[in-house]
Amino acid sequence: MRRTELFRAGPFRLALGFATALSVGMLLIFGFIYWQTSEVETRRMQRDLVQEAAVAAQTRDDILLYQLQVRIMSDYHRVTVAAWFDADGKRRYGNLNALPPDLPIDDKGHRLDIRTNDTDVPQPAILTAAKRADGGTVVLGRAMDELLALQRVVARTLIAGLLPAVALVLASGVLGGARARRRVQTVQQTIGRIMGGDLRERLPLSGSHDAVDQLSARVNQMLDRIVHLLDEIRAVGDNIAHDLRTPLSVMRAKLERGLAAEEPEELRRGAEAALADLDKAFGMITALLRIAELEDSRRQAGFTTVDLAEVAGEVFDLYEPLAEAKGVTLAREDKGPLFVTGDRDLLIEAVANLVDNAVKFTPEGGRVLIRTRMGGTGGEEAVPVVEVSDTGPGIPPAERAAVVRRLYRLDKSRHIQGNGLGLSLVQAIAALHGFKLVIDGSDLGAVIALICGAADGEGVGNPGAWP
């Protein structure tokens, strides 16, 4: 792990900031304690000493002596300084040998290093001196070693508390940073592998549901979707290749046979048949491009109010002769105009595809019905529906989702002419409009409906969603 990377890791920087804040906070608290113990205590002691000294200066000789004796004797900790000098500076009583030369006699407290009879080395103390009426001097004082000791304790506590705390915070920052960095590194490596082509890889989840986890989960969902789309494209590609290879092989065979033929007429027939196959292949490409065009164009600018019944009528007119020629009854059922917002041409194309399929798959003597009505989507509101039902073989429920896929064709329909793109095209038109394509029916025939209302999810294969 490179150091710069560690310092750049979010958690570490957070910990660093936290440690700084913690240190500042603790320093402030301890600073306050320190200030309290040293300054305030010192001042209080000075005030007391000054007062006592002032009183002592007025006290009668014998009582002063007695008081000084008591003061020294009762001081078990040897922190008291008490001395009485006469006007010549000679000691009359006390634990100081001589009047400290640098102590001004001004009834004020002073900090001095002083050596008493009880101590070997000079120690810091607060002293005050007061003049007596007879010219003598009373010196009262108190060693500050207690206070200093307290200050040392405070400082030690500060160091003892602050250093581990900061160390702890920084350590957790380092660990957290390293962990976060490891996760990011894993994610980066995984993404690297995915970009390298291994689309089955997924970002690891720690299970902690934190921000990184949530992000990873979303990325994984996105990858699922991409894989799904890629699979779809691959499937389409495979299907295109397969479906093109068949007519191309047949075409090749026909041309080869035509070239080998003795009769020029046979060559001609072969070429014509090959041309028809080629047109079939082009038709497929055309339809695929058309679907792609529809799926690309997200614009709905050309939408106007369209009468669904009129659309159905138009398609009915277009297919009626074809159905008749095939021996299929094409019927219409509508209850007056039914207005939707959409592209008239595209809606005609969609319904035409549905009817085209229905007529194609319905055997002779069967019936195809184009119905426009108000219907439900499973929700409260009834919306316009155009529905094409037939008496063909129907679409098995398991395959209903698949039939709208590009180039998907039911096995039993392989022999029927068509490129397997009709329903995909209808689905693309429905999606462009926000409509829903619902495939239903039984083995007595298919019922395919275009629900011209707000699509609320996948309509295909969801026959229970509407009556």
Place this chain on the structure above:
Amino acid sequence: MPASDTIAHLHLVEDEPDMAREIVTSLEARGYTVSHSVTAAAALEVLRADRSVAVVIADRMLPGGMDGLDMVQELRDEGIATPILVLSALGSVDDRVRGLNAGGDDYLTKPFAVAELVARVEALRRRPPDTRATTLRVGSLEMDLLSRTVRRGQREVPLLPREFKLLEYMMRRPDQVITPAMLLTDVWNYRFVPQTNVVDVHMGKLRHKIDEMGELPMIHRVRGAGFMLRAAD
């Protein structure tokens, strides 16, 4: 099959050499004379100088900053009325291209059958005169546009509205090959081609009504191309 009167001269604007060679060869094989240029600018030079060009066939995508549609605009701005057929790739049939159909010019998507190309060229070359006549006549076939009735000789032919429109379209273009795609765009106003060839069935029904048993056929099927209405006698 150009009109019998004169040999039609066409001009092709196409930058793809293979495609250009094929189109020129196919059209020449059908009796046209074809000149060829690679850019719209070069084509404009030719068209300004040579007014004998009957129809211009222009690829939509052309090099040199001016595409086929720009060229149409430029020609119209200069007052040159030569009809233009724009060749468009499948994915690029947008509203601007479709607008050509309304403006008297036409478009065709690649790939196309040569028969379709020729039919479109002929349709552009022999645009029906904007006649105010209320009666159309082809041989013994007579259409009254006001009463919306059709007679063949003495026999009245009962037609459904769509059949009437189909026949009207054909009667305005006698002796011309009319392709299913032309009928879908011009008679039905559809932008799509149905999977099953429904136009054939419609034409079949119409043909049964026009050419009854024992009568000489007037509606002919042109192999690999479409249909043609021709006077029977």
